[in-house]
Amino acid sequence: MIRLKDVEMEYDNGTRAIQGVTLTIEDGEFVFLVGPSGSGKSTIIKLLTGEVEPCAGRIMINGFSVSNISGKQIPLMRRTLGVIFQDFRLIEKKTVYDNLAFVMRAVGARPKEIQKRIPYVLELVDLAEKADRYPTELSGGEQQRVAIARALVNNPNTIIADEPTGNLDPDRSLELMNLLVKINELGTTVVVVTHEKDLVDRFGKRVITIDSGHVINDSVGGYVGGRIHG
Amino acid sequence: MGKHNFGYFFHEGLSNMFSHGFMSFAAIGITVACLLIMGTFTLVAVNANELLVDLEQENEILAYVDDTYSDTAAKALQSDLEAIPNVASATYISKEQATADFSAEFPEEAMFQDLDPEIFEDRYAIKIVDLEKMSETCRAVEQVTGISEINAHEEIAGGFITIRNVATVVCVALIAILFVVSVFIISNTIKLTTFDRRDEIAIMRMVGATNGFIRWPFVYEGFMLGLLSAVIAFFLQWGLYAAVAQGVDNNDTMQLIRILPFQQLWPAVAGIFAAAGILIGVGGSLSAIRKFLQV
Numbered sequence: 433m434i435r436l437k438d439v440e441m442e443y444d445n446g447t448r449a450i451q452g453v454t455l456t457i458e459d460g461e462f463v464f465l466v467g468p469s470g471s472g473k474s475t476i477i478k479l480l481t482g483e484v485e486p487c488a489g490r491i492m493i494n495g496f497s498v499s500n501i502s503g504k505q506i507p508l509m510r511r512t513l514g515v516i517f518q519d520f521r522l523i524e525k526k527t528v529y530d531n532l533a534f535v536m537r538a539v540g541a542r543p544k545e546i547q548k549r550i551p552y553v554l555e556l557v558d559l560a561e562k563a564d565r566y567p568t569e570l571s572g573g574e575q576q577r578v579a580i581a582r583a584l585v586n587n588p589n590t591i592i593a594d595e596p597t598g599n600l601d602p603d604r605s606l607e608l609m610n611l612l613v614k615i616n617e618l619g620t621t622v623v624v625v626t627h628e629k630d631l632v633d634r635f636g637k638r639v640i641t642i643d644s645g646h647v648i649n650d651s652v653g654g655y656v657g658g659r660i661h662g
Numbered sequence: 663m664g665k666h667n668f669g670y671f672f673h674e675g676l677s678n679m680f681s682h683g684f685m686s687f688a689a690i691g692i693t694v695a696c697l698l699i700m701g702t703f704t705l706v707a708v709n710a711n712e713l714l715v716d717l718e719q720e721n722e723i724l725a726y727v728d729d730t731y732s733d734t735a736a737k738a739l740q741s742d743l744e745a746i747p748n749v750a751s752a753t754y755i756s757k758e759q760a761t762a763d764f765s766a767e768f769p770e771e772a773m774f775q776d777l778d779p780e781i782f783e784d785r786y787a788i789k790i791v792d793l794e795k796m797s798e799t800c801r802a803v804e805q806v807t808g809i810s811e812i813n814a815h816e817e818i819a820g821g822f823i824t825i826r827n828v829a830t831v832v833c834v835a836l837i838a839i840l841f842v843v844s845v846f847i848i849s850n851t852i853k854l855t856t857f858d859r860r861d862e863i864a865i866m867r868m869v870g871a872t873n874g875f876i877r878w879p880f881v882y883e884g885f886m887l888g889l890l891s892a893v894i895a896f897f898l899q900w901g902l903y904a905a906v907a908q909g910v911d912n913n914d915t916m917q918l919i920r921i922l923p924f925q926q927l928w929p930a931v932a933g934i935f936a937a938a939g940i941l942i943g944v945g946g947s948l949s950a951i952r953k954f955l956q957v
């Protein structure tokens with residue numbers, strides 16, 4: 433479960449990116465986070481991953497109190513999250529398989545678990561045949577599916593994606609969203625930041641709308657009004 | 663979790679080292695040079711110290727007994743002399759003994775044979791513990807009632823000690839500087855690897871790798887650079903030392919200098935090089951990754 437209570441966040445240069453945000457995302461939910469450019473969506477993601485700290489308020493993520501977490505606990509908290517970025521962030525020198533093995537090893541997985549888990553996850557994102565390819569030998573959509581596989585491979589409670597479709601064409605975007613919905617149906621909480629109004633409307637999921645660091649709408653359905661300019 | 667994945671960290675550290683072949687080569691070169699300079703100075707100091715010990719053993723103070731003292735009275739002074747701090751032993755030499763010794767020293771000189779013992783004085787040959795306190799000891803010996811005069815090579819001892827002290831200071835300063843330089847170079851080599859691997863590090867942190875896990879490969883890299891430098895430096899030092907020892911041995915004017923055999927020194931040299939190499943390597947890697955693993 434993710435819970436933000438009266439969260440404020442100010443960057444070092446004085447930009448007040450988040451101003452009094454309160455919201456709760458239950459386990460197993462699928463949530464779109466939308467809003468205009470610069471409204472604070474990525475900042476919320478960074479607050480969830482512990483990349484930046486709030487200057488006021490409380491943040492709870494999967495049982496960890498992020499607002500006053502100890503340095504030792506941050507890695508444990510991050511293991512409950514799988515993060516996906518617009519630019520994939522795969523390691524180009526490593527094959528698809530090794531990209532996944534690498535993050536499993538990083539959290540202390542044993543070779544046996546790694547050998548068992550990776551084929552399963554690659555099957556899930558439909559990339560079983562491309563395990564030995566390098567990222568540069570894959571299409572954008574395939575690379576993003578590798579990134580999803582990587583986010584999933586350590587079996588996190590929650591997947592957080594910051595504009596995962598930003599670099600994909602509409603068909604690939606739809607495919608990717610369908611994949612995230614499928615993952616959600618398998619039991620993982622999914623939070624997706626996106627600009628793509630059509631997609632959001634299409635899925636009829638919960639949508640949280642941010643503007644100027646405030647939550648201005650939180651409802652099931654689609655985009656509110658014509659406010660979003662992306 | 664919890665288990666230290668030695669094989670993995672070792673493999674990663676090794677591949678880090680090879681990914682920057684030239685930089686690693688340079689870092690090893692500098693560290694080897696530093697260790698060699700340290701080692702050479704230390705070995706010179708060790709040998710000088712050994713010579714000093716020889717000098718201490720050979721360097722006696724001769725204390726002459728007042729010639730109004732009888733043989734028995736002169737012998738009685740022994741306990742007074744041995745009570746002086748820093749005196750290792752005081753050996754009584756009667757004028758008869760001194761005469762005989764003198765004659766024996768110049769067997770070819772006819773005029774030095776059959777000398778009258780009365781031209782000699784009863785004396786003590788005093789050995790001291792610490793050469794550095796020689797002057798104090800001389801003064802104390804002079805104070806003893808019944809000692810008329812002393813004869814000691816205070817200047818030689820003083821000069822030698824000054825040289826040794828200066829050498830020690832220079833040596834320590836040089837070692838400190840070279841140490842810092844080596845740590846700096848290794849640190850920069852490893853910074854290069856961390857820069858190379860910044861994407862991997864970012865991903866590891868994102869998925870919840872502990873700082874320890876991220877750090878270890880770099881610590882291994884530093885450790886291996888340091889240890890490899892130590893091994894290379896050791897063999898070079900050995901060769902260098904053997905060559906110098908040979909040279910001294912073959913040189914007639916340097917016959918007085920006794921060089922310790924390397925066989926006697928190598929365990930200490932190996933130990934010190936390994937310790938210094940590892941310290942430099944690990945120190946360098948820790949300084950490289952220190953600031954970059956906060957949060």
Ligand SMILES: Nc1ncnc2c1ncn2[C@@H]1O[C@H](COP(=O)(O)OP(=O)(O)OP(=O)(O)O)[C@@H](O)[C@H]1O
Nearest residue numbers: 443444445447449468469470471472473474475476
């Ligand atoms: N590292 C930073 N330092 C200072 N200000 C920042 C930083 N990152 C973002 N900001 C500012 O914080 C505000 C929110 O930025 P954020 O990246 O969260 O927006 P966003 O909603 O993700 O926008 P986009 O849709 O364009 O990705 C913006 O005004 C932005 O300029």
Ligand SMILES: [Mg+2]
Nearest residue numbers: 473474475594
């Ligand atoms: Mg953003």
